[in-house]
Amino acid sequence: MSDYPPLVSVEWLRDRLDDPNVLVLDASVYLSPAQDGHSRGEFRSGLDEYLKSGHIPGARFADLFTEFSDPTSRFPFTRPQREQFEAAARKLGITPATHVVTYDGLVGQWAARLWWVFTTLGHDRVSVLDGGLRKYVAQGGRLETDIVPYQKTSYRLPGPPKDFVRTDLVADIVAGRAGGRLVCLLQPDDYSGAIAVRSRAGHIPGSVNLPFTRLVNEADNTLLPPSRLRSLIQSVTPLEGELVVTYCGGGIASTLGALAMAVIGYKNSLEYDGSLAEWLDDPGHPMATGEG
Secondary structure (H helix, E strand, O other): OOOOOOEEOHHHHHOOOOOOOEEEEEOOEEEEOOOOOOOOOEEEEOHHHHHHOOEOOOOEEOOOOOOOOOOOOOOOOOOOOHHHHHHHHHHOOOOOOOEEEEEOOOOOHHHHHHHHHHHHOOOOOEEEEOOHHHHHHHOOOOOEOOOOOOOOOOOOOOOOOOOOEOHHHHHHHHHOOOOOEEEEOOOHHHHHOOOOOOOOOOEOOOOEEOOHHHHEOOOOOOEOOHHHHHHHHHOOOOOOOOOEEEEOOOOOHHHHHHHHHHHOOOOOEEEEOOHHHHHOOOOOOOOEOOOO
């Protein structure tokens, strides 16, 4: 188990902003409304907000569109290959000894995504800022628009990559050939198929719904306390050693579920990186609608 907690508080970070071994990364990605008013809209980089609206002092911008996702994949925001990740980390001045702290300007799903990329590729010295930018600003944290120069490093991953769930295992779980509980982190109307934002509506058969927004405190975007997180997750799966597979539409919200599993210390949990984007790529894969 890593000695680096999955979450750190605003107070913890403010006491360490001058620590050369702590590096803050802004992972924000925003959703621009669709012009037709019906479709989901388009994701856009949070770089403009980082530059113009400000960022935590010393924070560097981590590009989840191209540098920390695989641009050669057919599916958006796919985990990058080892070599690509190392090049992106070198560019940001990261070393194997760096304690990376991720945050975003939303409810934490993008910060969790970057945390998941780091941890599953073997860089365990990474945490998510609990409450993100919203909590930081609410507690009087100052922002800056200046970018402090930094040098590239010769970064190499300090540990071996960890596994994540691929489509063949999900198909085996659905068919009953493998054990496991699929937990969908989409919103209820998306999970049920009441709205359709992909080629086919609904959810993977047999999966249960736990909307990612229920994992956070609405007032300040912090994750629920561990005891409440455990109770909430136990409302959809018993947490008695079974494999828990989190998924969503494209592998973003589901990493907030993966983060919650890490916070409560549950070991047998993996994230389906391709999520519905990859599942629906095969027209033979079944989908279900309704509340489940």
